[in-house]
Amino acid sequence: MPAISEKTAILFTGATGYIGGSVLQKILQHPEANTFEITALVRDAGKAQILETKFGVKAVVGSMEELDKLTELAEKAHIVVQVANADDDSMMIALLAGLRKRHEKTGDVPILIHTSGVGSWADGAGGEYASERVVSDLDTSTFDALPVTAAHRSVDILACKADSEGYVRTYLVLPSAVVGYGEGPLYEAGISKRPSVLVPLLAEIAAKRGRPGVMGSGKNIWAIIHVEDNADLTYRLFSAALTDASKLAHGREGYYLTENGEVTLYELCKAIGTALVAEGVATGAEPTVLTPEERVKYFGAEVYASMFFSNVRCRADRGRRDLGWTPKHPKEEIWKEVADVVKELANKLKGSV
Ligand SMILES: NC(=O)c1ccc[n+]([C@@H]2O[C@H](COP(=O)([O-])OP(=O)(O)OC[C@H]3O[C@@H](n4cnc5c(N)ncnc54)[C@H](OP(=O)(O)O)[C@@H]3O)[C@@H](O)[C@H]2O)c1
Known part of the structure; x- marks a missing residue:
């Protein structure tokens, strides 16, 4: 017992x-x-x-x-x-x-x-198109x-x-x-990780390539929260x-x-590229196409790259209806995270030169 x-x-x-x-x-x-x-x-x-x-x-x-x-x-x-x-x-x-x-x-x-x-x-769009499907x-x-x-x-x-x-x-x-960015006592105490998975990964890839990379033309849409x-x-x-x-x-x-808003991967990568160029750690803001070798190198496997460049659209109807949930943070806050993550990455890269 x-x-x-x-x-x-x-x-x-x-x-x-x-x-x-x-x-x-x-x-x-x-x-x-x-x-x-x-x-x-x-x-x-x-x-x-x-x-x-x-x-x-x-x-x-x-x-x-x-x-x-x-x-x-x-x-x-x-x-x-x-x-x-x-x-x-x-x-x-x-x-x-x-x-x-x-x-x-x-x-x-x-x-x-x-x-x-x-x-x-995830629909495996490879960044080629924006899907109409919303779950x-x-x-x-x-x-x-x-x-x-x-x-x-x-x-x-x-x-x-x-x-x-x-x-x-x-x-x-x-x-x-x-x-x-994660905010609050557990982050301040150094217990929990502050930045998202998505933004730092794309920023690091862009910094290594000198410009952002996408599959297709990055037209795929991801819901964000x-x-x-x-x-x-x-x-x-x-x-x-x-x-x-x-x-x-x-x-x-x-x-x-x-979910509360959506981004295309092109839009996100371009914003990251623009911020990296402004910090002087990338030469181009405009995303270029990732080669198959780069996709494996930077994402670990083709399947993970494919996930990032898929359409994943949805509506969080149940929480809004049954839990009285009303998300408060607008999509625009992602650009604040981009700025913070890029600044931190640029400082790290400049410090290591
Ligand atoms: N981030 C997203 O956008 C997103 C979206 C949808 C779903 N999810 C899912 O949500 C979950 C959490 O994601 P996250 O972004 O918060 O990831 P994260 O920051 O990497 O956090 C993962 C957490 O799980 C712990 N953990 C991982 N493997 C473990 C293991 N073998 N033994 C004990 N603890 C382990 C980590 O501990 P350590 O600190 O020791 O590493 C950490 O506390 C994941 O399953 C992810 O797939 C994430």
Whole structure:
């Protein structure tokens, strides 16, 4: 029998990450936070210590590959908030095994809020065109029709299936491309990563090439969401699941997208190029076409480059309708992140000359 504290036991993964930091700091500000016992699984012992001493979060040092540990931690949790990995079947199986054990031993129906992503309907446009297809999270048949081989899909399916078996309630948060600098106590304490994944990667590639690079003509469109707005939706889901879950869609109905605006990759790369030229660390602002060799070199594999230069458009209708979620950060804030990231990169590059 797991030790069940009187407090609400929460397992949090990904606290040191870009998205996870913003979510955890909101949960720490919940009006009932003093009734929570939050355990964070982190890899860095130094950060674990700061989480414990400064934030009152119990930190277990370990990795998502330690499957027995994951199962053991999940068994102790009424709520698991998973923000570390959207693509690891073994991780999901281990978490669900723990939640199933908890249910079988205690009768509790625990909650899993899993951060997935919208890349599962990336269309492989190769930057050649802007697509008309816009996916709404109210249209669950869209998700049912996605192949298991699509990005994030096998993990999402495991979660939905577990929900249908009744031992856990699962909710899937599908952020679009998350942008904006992370702000707040966990970032200031050096626990969580500030910049997005998207902007620094494209900026570093542009700096190395001397100008930005795109596939095709970068006409593809990505939906974007500010990191704080994404955290707000996850937080609202967390709060509602805790107090009034009966009204919330879950399992194969429980997809919660986040988006508030769109960019073309051309537009983003051009802005990065312009900022790099202004800083004197690139010679051209106009994007040029990436060769196949460059795509592998800079993105790690063709499949990742293809993801960036796909169309991924969506509407986050469910959160707006059911959670009262209203994203506050306009698309324009991405240009502020571009300026900050490029400035930081330029300082680093100039310092290393
Ligand atoms: N960023 C986006 O635009 C975006 C959009 C949609 C979905 N997502 C998904 O959201 C999730 C979080 O993304 P992110 O942008 O916040 O990434 P991130 O900044 O790289 O954060 C990942 C977090 O997971 C932790 N982590 C990764 N592998 C781990 C392992 N093996 N063991 C223990 N901890 C591990 C990291 O710990 P360390 O600090 O030790 O590395 C970090 O806390 C990912 O699954 C990503 O695919 C991201």
